[in-house]
Amino acid sequence: MSSESPLPNHLLPHDSLAELSRGEGGPATVDLLVGAERSRRLLLLRTLDDTTGLGPAWDLLSRAQLRAPSVVDDVLMYPQTGMWLAGALRRLRGSAAAEEPPLWVELGHASALAAAAALRAELDFSVEVPVRLGKVPLPTLGCAVVPTTVPWARATVRSEAGHAVVETPGATVTVPPPGSAGPGWHSVRRLVVGPPGARLEVALDDVDPYRTYPRPTEPRPLPEEAAAQWREVLEQAWAVLLREQPDTAEAMRRGVFSLSPTPARERFRPRSVTSGDAFGGIQVSEPDDAVQLAVTLVHEFQHTKLGGLLHLTPLLRRDADSGTELWYAPWRDDPRPLPGLLQGIYAFMGITRFWGTRRTAPGMDALAHFEFALWRTHVAAALDQVHRHRHFTPLGTQLSDSLRNRCARWLREPVPEEPLALALMCAADHATRWRVHHLRPPATAVEQTVRAWLDGEDRPPGALAAEPDVVPDPSARWLDSLAMLVRHRLGGVDDGRRSPEDPEKAAARVTGALSGDALLAAGDPTAARHAYVAHLGREPGRAGAWAGLGRALEQAGTDPEAARLLCHRPERARAVQLALSQATDAPPDPVRLAAWLGSSPPRPA
Structure with missing residues (x-):
């Protein structure tokens, strides 16, 4: 890839820092975080190439960038790409357990990325990629299913004159155009919901191995019926957000790129995960209903924004041994270190804001009032624990104080007697x-x-x-x-x-x-x-x-x-x-x- 142009310096203006300190962050602020994340990904990719020598994968990515730079940006900024990059570098540095898949499979994912970018850029090429438990994932596109007798093998992705295939000694799978189905091929579905001018477009990713956080899992394609249900509930959840959280929804359009579905859980107990390394990606269990999914999107988008901020500046002192001190997190079963507690506070500020707005809508029942009163109480308890903690940087103190002041205003809002x-x-x-x-x-x-x-x-x-x-x-x-x-x-x-x-x-x-x-x-x-x-x-x-x-x-x-x-x-x-x-x-x-x-x-x- 080209490295002639230096990466820009990324500075958040005062207004953006003030927004994020309040637990918010509008479209312009999210655009700044996305730009910074792009630079971070480029640096990680360059570091990985310097460490291992990505060879053909690097060369193919460079060709794709010259032909279609926006395509390479899209592949680079895919949340699962960030997860893979960070995990591969940790593994090379010995700070992650050397678990399956083998290292050559993990590093070989660079070739799968390059193949996906080259296919989308309509290049002619041939490159060797890993086969993982009989599947060949190509990020942002989908995965091929091939016969194999071993868990880890190699395949060749080849494209010539617009015809692309995945080849192994036992099979050849044609790669159809993006979003299309074909024999032996599972496409990454794109969900587009909402009215013109306010559309949310995300990948419903059930095949990329790095779609689950913090550890990868192999592809598990959804049945068509399940995918249709996800599309319907996302459409409904997006309507809730546009109506009740329009500013958050507008920012979310710029900072949420993929949903990784997992099976439904017990009612009222969904599971969702984000990772700072996978900016813009959300792993989420099948929701009870549209409102629950809307809450989950708000929750995890808070993590995404805070993760982006933390990539630019620390909120806790780097020399502070904050990991040895354990705290009560009202939304967890286990004691949490200070960084984890701070993440939870920020996320549940968003949930409290959601219910604070929703409970004022016509026809809302006692449950909305209960949720608002419960989460404002939990967040206040967590903020009181860490108020002016010695491990905060000046910006961390500003953020903590700002969140605490906002929560104090919520605590003064009247709530009906029974739900309170x-x-x-x-x-x-x-x-x-x-x-x-x-x-x-x-x-x-x-x-x-x-x-x-x-x-x-x-x-x-x-x-x-x-x-x-x-x-x-x-x-x-x-x-x-x-x-x-x-x-x-x-x-x-x-x-x-x-x-x-x-x-x-x-x-x-x-x-x-x-x-x-x-x-x-x-x-x-x-x-x-x-x-x-x-x-x-x-x-x-x-x-x-x-x-x-x-x-x-x-x-x-x-x-x-x-x-x-x-x-x-x-x-x-x-x-x-x-x-x-x-x-x-x-x-x-x-x-x-x-x-x-x-x-x-x-x-x-």
């Missing part, structure tokens, strides 16, 4: 479940407390009040179960009225939920208390039951000392009860133990 109360309960419940999973009181303090209980002391020792350690619990899953049950309740309308449901059946619809959770979500804290106590009798270490019991006591207005302890320091009750279960055949009633642990002040150690 449910949102606050679910936000507090998630934080409590996180604590009981990931915080550990000192072992010696637990031992002293067990002895004090068995000796009949009137209150626990002061040692138990020491700050607990953060010990990530890999079993922590589905901490959002209560919020999921509330969503089912608010979103399950029958003849205009919410109908009660058997708690066991309700809990069965939400992975990780207990019957006590379903009773709590349904507004019956007294029954929830009994269900949680019964569960702890069978399984004294069940973290969610301890957290739910505290919330049930709080909602019922009973046993205030036990409620306070379990809502704010549940890890103490769980640790002591587990130790007592080993020390005695008859562990105490959980409420009675929590009330004793919550007696104030603790006696001196």
Whole structure:
């Protein structure tokens, strides 16, 4: 490729930085981020060539660039190209595990890129490319399916006088024009939705191996029926965004390039992923409906913008050891390092903005108010943790302050009583479940407390009040179960009225939920208390039951000392009860133990 013209310097003007600091970013700002990403990709490609010598692939890309520079730009800026480039360089530098595919297959992807660019530029050429588990992917175009008896092999892509083929010793597959089908060929579908002047055009990529983040997966072409469903739901989601988030939609047209579909998940629990290396790409599970897809697009576009900003300037000090400090992220089951928490804050600012707008539309039900109230509470809690953190750069501090100020304005907005109360309960419940999973009181303090209980002391020792350690619990899953049950309740309308449901059946619809959770979500804290106590009798270490019991006591207005302890320091009750279960055949009633642990002040150690 030509390297005669120097790459431009990329500077974001004050207005663009201010937009991004507010969690926004209009079309002009996104154009600047896209331009910077193009330069970054060129540098990565040049580095890869300097390191390995891309040879024929480099030469073919150079020919294509001379013939059709916009085509090479399109291939270069394809999200999956960025994912491949970054992964190949990490692997060469030893900072990524040397997993399948073999290195020669990964580096050979450069030839597949060059072949795709040359085909689109209508060049005559011949180049050798990798075969991956019987498939030959050509980025932005599609993949050929060829017979093979080995997982990794080689094929030749050849084009002459407008006729292109993929050849192996056992087969020849004709490559049809872009977007067309053919025997042995799966095309990358292009989805174009929206009215003239406001169209979104993206690839629905189910074949590029680098379409999944953070690790590649081999092509899995969608059936036509599934692809048609994606087209329909994207059309509907885009209509929602144009109507309710027009500025975001206009920016998204410039910065979202591909969707990588994955199978549907449990209702209200979609999965979506972006990567800073794959600017403009979104991996997303089949959505429940158009609104969910619209929310997901907003969420992941926030990550895309922040990733682009981080490629230009750091928000955290480079010499700060921020990776060793773990934080509570209200949208995650696991503790997060500061960079990950910052990404989440930025993404969920977008989600809060979406629901803040949507809930004002005519005919909106309680669910939209609940989502707005829940996410503004979660984002505020995360921002309060990191406010003016010493690891922020000046720009990072500016961004954090700007987001916090905007969230504070959201917190002042009125929300109807029922969805507000449910949102606050679910936000507090998630934080409590996180604590009981990931915080550990000192072992010696637990031992002293067990002895004090068995000796009949009137209150626990002061040692138990020491700050607990953060010990990530890999079993922590589905901490959002209560919020999921509330969503089912608010979103399950029958003849205009919410109908009660058997708690066991309700809990069965939400992975990780207990019957006590379903009773709590349904507004019956007294029954929830009994269900949680019964569960702890069978399984004294069940973290969610301890957290739910505290919330049930709080909602019922009973046993205030036990409620306070379990809502704010549940890890103490769980640790002591587990130790007592080993020390005695008859562990105490959980409420009675929590009330004793919550007696104030603790006696001196």
